[in-house]
Amino acid sequence: MPIAEHLKPSLIELLLAAADDKLMLGHRNSDWTGLGPILEEDIAFSSLAQDEIAHAQTLYEFLSPIAAKDENELAFGRTAEEYRCATIVEPHDEFDWAAAITRQFFCDHFDRLRFRRLAQSNHKPLADLAKRIGAEEQVHVDHADSWMRRLGRGTTEAKERAQKALDQLAPLTATLFEPVDGEPALEKDGIYPALEQPMIELWRREVDAVLKDAGLSAAFTDVDPTKKGGRRGIHSKAFSELLDEMCEVYRIEPGAKW
């Protein structure tokens, strides 16, 4: 089904949120290249970075004709207020392994559900793409789950540090679930159809089951309201710093061909 003209602005918001989450997370993952605690995880985080950034790039390409903007301009040519990523993908993990794994764990489970929803879209090109991304997310989820278990069942220090990361990051997960403008219309129209149960309930059940198995827990208290608003373009200081670093080359000569 072609996308109705009046729904296009909301669809752009929705897919920018997905792509921006992945672009930022991928960039944060790439910080670990060369610094992973073991060789396998150096490869894993570099590979995760490649996956996330490739997914973001493909989503920007998909949006390009709808938004009438070049994909590079979408990725790097916007002002901070025009990004739609959730606050949880913004802060640096300060090379705390438990924090990196915990954020990945929360975001991977969210993305698997988000792309399961998009895979049921009545807009076939979007559903086809989402099915493929969703299948790749499964590998990410398995990786994150096995690490939560490893940390939770590991040494006292590993468990304490994992629990500390969970305590810090759990409230921020609320920012993943903030809706973009026009999301109810996309849901009603079948472009972003609802799942069998509210997404947040499915997500909590999934992550709680893994955490229980790992001997860990998360308290999903609501986040400080000043940290909300990523989906509407309100971002943290860490985000502006990351954006400046990421766009440094692009801004020297926007539109340059390589």
Place this chain on the structure above:
Amino acid sequence: MPSRNSILADLETIDDPEMPISIVDLGLIERVEILPHSSNGEADRADVEIDILPTFVGCPALDMIRDLVRKKLTARDDVNEVKVNFLFDPPWSVDRITESGRERLKEHGVTVPDHGSRLPVHDAPKLTTQVHTSAVPCPFCESRSTYLDSPFGPTRCRMIYYCEACRNSFEHMKRI
């Protein structure tokens, strides 16, 4: 007019930039369409349209594959324009890799999941991230005493396994 077989024969000479087999053996080619190019009276020349299925979303080799395909085919006297489309439907899968492709990958120490096999069922590992899955035979010694060492590998489509019998690492294609 070029024949479909002669176009495929040309495509078979193009190796995937990240795998030691051709893009045909890797199962990337979904459709080859030969369209008569008659607008300027050159009845013997044709336009060619090719649908390619990416292995992974946004695979970094895609632009290179498109360029290699266009360069190879436009060098022919009987081909005018070449159009390459990337599609996600049907989805690419390891089951599309041909028998000769599987053989050649094995020679390079890369194994491919069996036809129609399911996603590996990952146990909950206790103190390690090593995930034991349904046995993947070692490409070097055929032993099934192997385990998944890392679900990520040198490219996005490969994982790293370790063989406890001959103590070699090998790569296994991801089924997604």
